[in-house]
Amino acid sequence: MTTHHIRLAFDLMGDLFPDETSKEVASYLNRKGPLPFALLVRDLNIPAVNIARSLATLAIHDIIECHEDARTNSKRILYAFNLKRTLYILHYSKCIHCARQLYGFDGELIIEELLLNGKQRMSTLLVTVYERLIKAGKDPQIHSLQSIKESFKLLVSAQFLQRITINETKSNISTVVEESLTNLVQIPEITQEGWKYLLSSQQDESNEPSTKKFKSTKLIFGDEKIFWKVNFQRFFAYLRDQELIQAFTNRIDQNAGEIVRTILRLTEVKPSPERTIPISFIEIAKTMATAGLQMNEDLLQKYINLIMDDVNNCVVKVGDQGRGTYIVDFQKALSGLTKAHIQSFLRERFGSNALRIYNMLEERGCLSQKQIEDMAMINAKEAQQYVYSMFIDGMLTLEELSKANDFNPTRTFYFFRVNLYNGVLSLLDHSYKTMSNLMQRHQFERERHRKLIDKRDKVDAIIHSLREQNGEEEQIKEVEDILSPMEKEQIQKLDAAFRKIDLAQLQLTETILLLEMYLSISNSTAPVQKKTGSKAVAEKLLETTVQR
Amino acid sequence: MSNTHPKSELIVPSASTFDPINLESEILQLCLQFPNGVSNKILENSFPNITLEQRVNAINRLLALHKIDLLTSSTEPGTYIYRIRDQINKSNSSISIGNEITDPMERTVYQIVEESGNLGIWMRDIRFKVKLSPTILNKILKSLESKKLIKAVKSVHANKKKVYMLYELTPDPSITGGTWYSDQEFEAEFVRILNEQCARLLDERREESIEKFPNDPFLQRTSSFMSSSELVSVINQMGISTVTLTVQDIESILYTLICDGKIEKMIVASTTMNANGTKQNLYKSIKSMIDSAPIVRNPCGICPIFNDCHDEGLITPKTCIYLNKWLNF
Ligand code: SF4
Numbered sequence A: 001m002t003t004h005h006i007r008l009a010f011d012l013m014g015d016l017f018p019d020e021t022s023k024e025v026a027s028y029l030n031r032k033g034p035l036p037f038a039l040l041v042r043d044l045n046i047p048a049v050n051i052a053r054s055l056a057t058l059a060i061h062d063i064i065e066c067h068e069d070a071r072t073n074s075k076r077i078l079y080a081f082n083l084k085r086t087l088y089i090l091h092y093s094k095c096i097h098c099a100r101q102l103y104g105f106d107g108e109l110i111i112e113e114l115l116l117n118g119k120q121r122m123s124t125l126l127v128t129v130y131e132r133l134i135k136a137g138k139d140p141q142i143h144s145l146q147s148i149k150e151s152f153k154l155l156v157s158a159q160f161l162q163r164i165t166i167n168e169t170k171s172n173i174s175t176v177v178e179e180s181l182t183n184l185v186q187i188p189e190i191t192q193e194g195w196k197y198l199l200s201s202q203q204d205e206s207n208e209p210s211t212k213k214f215k216s217t218k219l220i221f222g223d224e225k226i227f228w229k230v231n232f233q234r235f236f237a238y239l240r241d242q243e244l245i246q247a248f249t250n251r252i253d254q255n256a257g258e259i260v261r262t263i264l265r266l267t268e269v270k271p272s273p274e275r276t277i278p279i280s281f282i283e284i285a286k287t288m289a290t291a292g293l294q295m296n297e298d299l300l301q302k303y304i305n306l307i308m309d310d311v312n313n314c315v316v317k318v319g320d321q322g323r324g325t326y327i328v329d330f331q332k333a334l335s336g337l338t339k340a341h342i343q344s345f346l347r348e349r350f351g352s353n354a355l356r357i358y359n360m361l362e363e364r365g366c367l368s369q370k371q372i373e374d375m376a377m378i379n380a381k382e383a384q385q386y387v388y389s390m391f392i393d394g395m396l397t398l399e400e401l402s403k404a405n406d407f408n409p410t411r412t413f414y415f416f417r418v419n420l421y422n423g424v425l426s427l428l429d430h431s432y433k434t435m436s437n438l439m440q441r442h443q444f445e446r447e448r449h450r451k452l453i454d455k456r457d458k459v460d461a462i463i464h465s466l467r468e469q470n471g472e473e474e475q476i477k478e479v480e481d482i483l484s485p486m487e488k489e490q491i492q493k494l495d496a497a498f499r500k501i502d503l504a505q506l507q508l509t510e511t512i513l514l515l516e517m518y519l520s521i522s523n524s525t526a527p528v529q530k531k532t533g534s535k536a537v538a539e540k541l542l543e544t545t546v547q548r
Numbered sequence B: 001m002s003n004t005h006p007k008s009e010l011i012v013p014s015a016s017t018f019d020p021i022n023l024e025s026e027i028l029q030l031c032l033q034f035p036n037g038v039s040n041k042i043l044e045n046s047f048p049n050i051t052l053e054q055r056v057n058a059i060n061r062l063l064a065l066h067k068i069d070l071l072t073s074s075t076e077p078g079t080y081i082y083r084i085r086d087q088i089n090k091s092n093s094s095i096s097i098g099n100e101i102t103d104p105m106e107r108t109v110y111q112i113v114e115e116s117g118n119l120g121i122w123m124r125d126i127r128f129k130v131k132l133s134p135t136i137l138n139k140i141l142k143s144l145e146s147k148k149l150i151k152a153v154k155s156v157h158a159n160k161k162k163v164y165m166l167y168e169l170t171p172d173p174s175i176t177g178g179t180w181y182s183d184q185e186f187e188a189e190f191v192r193i194l195n196e197q198c199a200r201l202l203d204e205r206r207e208e209s210i211e212k213f214p215n216d217p218f219l220q221r222t223s224s225f226m227s228s229s230e231l232v233s234v235i236n237q238m239g240i241s242t243v244t245l246t247v248q249d250i251e252s253i254l255y256t257l258i259c260d261g262k263i264e265k266m267i268v269a270s271t272t273m274n275a276n277g278t279k280q281n282l283y284k285s286i287k288s289m290i291d292s293a294p295i296v297r298n299p300c301g302i303c304p305i306f307n308d309c310h311d312e313g314l315i316t317p318k319t320c321i322y323l324n325k326w327l328n329f
Helices: A003-016 A020-032 A037-043 A048-060 A083-117 A122-135 A145-157 A192-203 A210-216 A232-251 A254-266 A281-290 A297-308 A330-350 A352-364 A369-376 A380-392 A420-448 A450-468 A473-480 A485-521 A533-547 B020-033 B040-046 B052-064 B087-092 B104-115 B123-130 B134-146 B188-212 B217-222 B228-238 B247-259 B321-326
Strands: A064-068 A077-081 A161-167 A175-178 A226-230 A315-319 A325-328 A366-368 A396-402 A412-418 B068-072 B080-084 B150-154 B162-166 B263-269 B279-285
Touching (some): A003 A083, A003 A420, A020 A037, A020 A048, A020 A077, A037 A048, A037 A077, A048 A064, A083 A485, A122 A226, A145 A161, A232 A254, A232 A485, A254 A281, A254 A325, A281 A297, A297 A315, A297 B217, A330 A380, A330 A420, A352 A366, A352 A369, A352 A380, A352 A412, A366 A369, A369 A412, A369 B247, A380 A396, A420 A485, B020 B040, B020 B052, B020 B068, B020 B080, B040 B052, B052 B068, B104 B123, B104 B162, B123 B134, B123 B162, B134 B150, B188 B217, B188 B279, B228 B247, B228 B279, B247 B263
Antiparallel strands (some): A064 A077, A161 A175, A161 A226, A315 A325, A366 A412, A396 A412, B263 B279
């Protein structure tokens, strides 16, 4: 974790939890590591109630985790800050977007509510979503509690939601238990009377929020101890699959993309981060046919053969049953995709010649400066520049091999080498900083034009209410004119700029997600150790001769 | 070059009735009489009792020793003439170049240079071998150079490094750098153009094959391959290059294209195209997996001063001109 990660994490937190206390508590915990409540109260100059409140909120969001102190046998509870989880905030908008595409407006709102509130019971969730739907002017005929529940069910069965229960066996800490697979997809039955109550509140379309009402009456809904949260891993897997499909579409064509989509969909709900379950040719063909894609088996086989040869060979044939069974190896897929991102980054940032050198190093293992110049077929001086700027950016690693052990430069070989893991770390850091920069700029512009934005919001509000009351056009026009043409123009410009920033950020999360997933899946492949000394020289020379 | 070796080596054992050396020197004498060249006819008339085979042998020998040149006749098209080569030798009619050196030191140095062949030899290495002082050695080399017996060639590897070799030799590609160098300068532009042309040819081939087989992905793929020899002949026909490029030349260009991520290579056992059973390298243009990484679609991704950009200070996202431009402010 670099400073850029941390910075960004707190910026993101600031957006979601605007109160200062949360940020302060989190950043203190980040600096000091896990702490008990008492110490927090002592060290921070904040009332204990406030600290407790923000700890509670953050814990619901899993941003702060609490666990028993393992070292001492006392029953102290330690609070720890989870930076990784905080950075998931980046992907909220992607998750919401994805829910809308898959499950429509209902799905979108369910996910959004859960993201905003961390964990919730189904009954509460249904009601809030329903209210928001009605408020947004949706037709109550189409969107009813029942329909929302259906969407909820779908989300659960596709494992986009995760079921958790409160374990109360331990007295002083209520741990949440993530349930085993079998229970995961079970939806709690809402008691008859509870459901009736919910329905009745649906009928009287009163403006006052019904949540308040059923809090006061102690109704039993039957799902008191069952909470739900968003299953990020599932969303991430889905987003990764989309990238993979896109990659195949770009490389081969639309049909290939569809085939990969089918394979991934068939293997969707038995997730392992490394590979899918095997899927047979017959199954693929069947699903393709039911999905209405015209393709005879001959052609399909041809496509599959091509697919196996592409995108880092991530689709692998594992057996012959059912006319061939296939799996998708995500480790390969992710490293292929990551490589593509790094390559594109290098090409744009340093020029295509730099990319050439990078790829060459990747293929040949390690090369000295001289070898690079000869093979890349560019001017020696230029080649030097590219190598060093990539080296400074952490894309290349340098190996020094001394003939003697004194590392005298004249008697030392210098080899450059590509290490994907290091490259990913460097690109990730770059991405986080870029993200942070964009956010800063966004913030800054908002502050700078605060007055103007406020004014516009006010005008919009007035116009909105006038419309509601069927105000006259003339009146509306008058209100609109409160903003001078100059101001209007500026607002437009500002809006366009904000949209641009938002879009860039949204796209950037794709890269970040891929890189993070790559890192998490390839944890075992830590960067190679630098070998030195004369023995290593011998090895190195052997290595290069073999490669020639 | 074997012109300082004893003459006996040159004798062809099969010829017993005539002395080949004699014939050679006689031919040379003849050439000296006709500085503008001797045609086959003159030769025939001058040596009526020599067989055609013997004459051809002698001429080939002389050609191999660089004593004479083979030229096409300007007066009678289609016939060849032989002309004496070395202007120095014309005056003293010696057939051996090395023999003419009288100074023993020069002779030794000449021999050392000769041994180094077309790779050439450093002045420093000469000095180690002959143990002469640099000034004297320099003088000797100068004198040999002025007699056009040896020449100095600049190596592409280091600008100041000169190597010496016999005057009539063509330096080894490793010294001159081969096709891609002219006057010891790397021709980046030339390489770039070839690189682009190859990419274009392969791209076109790919598009053609997609058009040709819209419904067969497999054929689309296989027919977008081009072999390196095919590419060489097309490129040579285009006349981009003044020299004729070899397959190796193009393959090294294609290697750069592979590293550029634009094409891929497949090695197959040769088909009917050239049936000598060797491996053949096939190339095909490919598309990238992603259009562009999202990070390069905003200024920070490609910002040259990225590492100097901080929250506060002169370079900061708040006032950054790159962002200003991007956001139309
Ligand atoms: S904010 Fe501007 S100066 Fe800073 S990294 Fe981005 S483009 Fe570069």
